[in-house]
Amino acid sequence: MHKAGDLILGGLFQKLNCYIFQRQTFLFLCVSFDFLGFRKAQTMAFAIDEINRDDQLLPNVTLGYSLYDSCLTLGVGFRAALTLISGQEEHVVLNETCEGAPPVVGLVGDSSSTRTIAISTVLGLYRVPMVSYFATCACLSDRQRFPSFFRTIPSDAFQVRAMLQILKHFGWTWAGLLISDDDYGLDAARSFNSDLGVSGGGCLAYVEILPWEKDLNEFKRIVDVMRKSTARVVVVFAHEGQIINLMEEIVRQNLTGLQWLASEAWSTAAVLQTPDLMPYLGGTLGIAIRQGEIPGLRDFLLQTRANQFWEFTFQCKFAPAPSGWVENGGRICSGDEDLKAVETEFLDVSDLRPEYNVYKAVYSLAYALDELLRCEPGKGPFSEESCATLQTLQPWQLVYYLERVNFTTSFGDQVSFDENGDALPIYDVMNWLWLPDGQTKVQNVGDVKMSPFNGEQLTLDGDKIFWNFESKKPPRSVCSENCPPGTRVVRKKGEPECCFDCIPCSEGMISNYTNSLECFSCPEDFWSSPQRDLCVLKQTEFLSYQEPLGICLTAASLLGTFICAVVLGIFIYHRSTPIVRANNSELSFNLLLSLKLCFLCSLLFIGRPRLWTCQLRHAAFGISFVLCVSCILVKTMVVLAVFKASKPGGGASLKWFGASQQRGTVLVLTSVQAAICTAWLVSSSPSPHKNTKYHNDKIVYECIVGSTIGFSVLLGYIGILAILSFVLAFMARNLPDNFNEAKLITFSMLIFCAVWVAFVPAYVSSPGKYADAVEVFAILASSFGLLMALFGPKCYIILLRPERNTKKALMGRGVEQ
Secondary structure (H helix, E strand, O other), X not given: OEXXXXXXXXXXXXXXXXEEEEOOOOEEEEEEEOHHHHHHHHHHHHHHHHHHOOOOOOOOOOEEEEEEEOOOOHHHHHHHHHHHHHOOOOOOOOOOOXXXXXXXXXXXXXXXXXXXXXXXXXXXXXXXXXXXXXXXXXXXXXOOOOOOEEEOOOOHHHHHHHHHHHHHHHOOOEEEEEEEOOHHHHHHHHHHHHHHHHHOOOEEEEEEEEOOOOOHHHHHHHHHHHHHOOOOEEEEEOOHHHHHHHHHHHHHHOOOOOEEEEOOOOOOOHHHOOOOOHHHHOOOEEEEEOOEOOOOHHHHHOOOOOHHHHHHHHOXXXXXXXXXXXXXXXXXXXXXXXHHHOOOHHHOOOOEOHHHHHHHHHHHHHHHHHHHHOOOOOOOXXXXXXXXXXXXXXXXXXXXXXXXXXXXXXXXXXXEEOOOOEEOOEEXXXXXXXXXXXXXXXXXXXXXXXXXXXXXXXXXXXXXXXXXXXXXXXXXXXXXXXXXXXXXXXXXXXXXXXXXXXEEOOOOEEOOOOOOOOOEEOOOOEEEOXXXXXXXXXXXXXXXXXXXXXXXXXXXXXXXXXXXXXXXXXXXXXXXXXXXXXXXXXXXXXXXXXXXXXXXXXXXXXXXXXXXXXXXXXXXXXXXXXXXXXXXXHHHHHHHHHHHHOOOOOOHHHHOOOHHHHHHHHHHHHHHHHHXXXXXXXXXXXXXXXXXXOXXXXXXXXXXXXXXXXXXXXXXXXXXXXXXXXXXXXXXXXXXXXXXXXXXXXXXXXXXXXXXXXXXHXXXXXXXXXXXXXXXXXXXXXXXXXXXXXXXXXXXXXXXXXXXXXXXXXXXXXXXX
């Protein structure tokens, strides 16, 4: 097809299918008219006609075209391209001045990646621009190999990413891949494997190459692989013919339950949308070339009068007819047949996809030429700021302007090329609908496009999608189910990364998202939840006032304090009676006060440990008990001194144990303990500590003693005084009854020593709050023992046996009547 013009655009289209019949001479026999290929050529002619009628685009310039049939064969297409760019066209248009047709400045085509690669390699040497409407191989984006190649269809690299977007949207991480044995399929497989690894969104269960020939054994093997695989999603980058051969074997083996993802090469193929194949292919999701609208195209197509087209459409022959044609019932074409009365896909412009790309390709070249011819001399982009002219135009100059093309079609799509010559990509997402009446329909359910600002964007209308499953929902296609939070992924040796086991996280570790590769340790004050999916604040443990044990110990402490106060009150009230005055009543008052302090200091061991409570508890405990034991020791020494004084010549002993000496002794002994506590607090003070060694999921708050030596010296000093008191009291146990307080002291010291001897192993072996409870119990037990042993009998006499609270009774002279 040719049309004269000031500038000529070349085109390569498929009008006839071609078969080699003589390899030696490379002659081709072209048969079987291709209506859709011819419609693409007519679309280019329509676009150029429309541009020529536009006063704004290329004014005063007429575009012409020279369109060749590639016959779906590399040899024919390659020869046609060379003919166009060399100017040695077989058809030469001569005008009145006997001038030949102007050279071709750019080409639109071809429809095959393989042919386009070969042709564009040569065109690139001469920088002749070529804008393809159907070649999708990602390899064509290599600007080093193809410096003058452009295309209005997205590359397979984006088609693969679009497929991955769909897989990711539905959570399909386990899929099979079928490809054609050509550049289209092999390059798509490379891109698929590469992008799949980068995205980390899934794995391929298998990759199989579909043969071109109808190899039944090979197709049977491939279908067996698909049947045995657990992948329920099959991605196919292949052509219609290969899919037809594959489906014959799938129907024979009755392989159903698969979700198909179709590449743009067959996503809208009507030949596959038959009632016998829909049980297998129904619900297919496919990537399709962007559908567009071209107003006026149908009216233009109705004007077509090409002889071959007319003969194939009306099944007639123009005269003179071939021999035997009429005799065998053939019709002679009149040329007046009504094209509107014939149902043909040639006139169906409701689903323009490749044609829309042809339309955009022609307009890309037109806009580039328009910018080139509007260049103002002295402001041009070439050497010395020169411009190209209609007479001096070189193809490489047009490449410069093509790289900067940016316009919007009447349909609203923006057209521009990136640094690789690829147009801003956009695909429609198609779904094969199987209607209840058995009819089929391919419907648009969304799109996937590249946004300059937001990257790849997938938009799907989920409610419109037909799923060919009983559940009417998307299938699950995973090698291993997702590992929930609280577990981690462990790869299965020798299998793809999508096949794994889920191992629960260890105690104290969590994973808080799906398919975590590792578990993370919780912070120090946190512990893993039972589900191991989040860190929760550890339970805190200490001897609390709110728990039963703490309440009991607090109550016992307050009870002991109250009893001490009552006893002190009784002694003060009866301070003039002999039993109170005996053996220095001041020591008894001091003893009661120290016991009250002992009871109260136990409260410092209850409650959450603070710095001041940790420092005060042991100091208060040590000083209180030393004060208590010192009073008892002095009382014991006084008993012995009084006994000695009652013997002849022993009066001098009382001189050394007067009231002031007794106070001084108690003060000195207590000061020693105070000095020990001060040195301990200054050198290595006790402090609160969060202990996690007892329980992993609990924080035990305790007071560490700081210096074990200091704590040992404090306890040892109390022990020494207690043992000394016990020994002295034991020596005085057999004194006459009027000195029988020594027996009470002996018994009280026996209780005291027994409690604290038992305390040491119990304290060392008790963890956490129970160590504090043991110490509180020891304090309370020893305090109650001293209180009951020393003051119980005296209170009994004072309150219940007042007749014995006399001097005579104490001196052993009987009870007064």
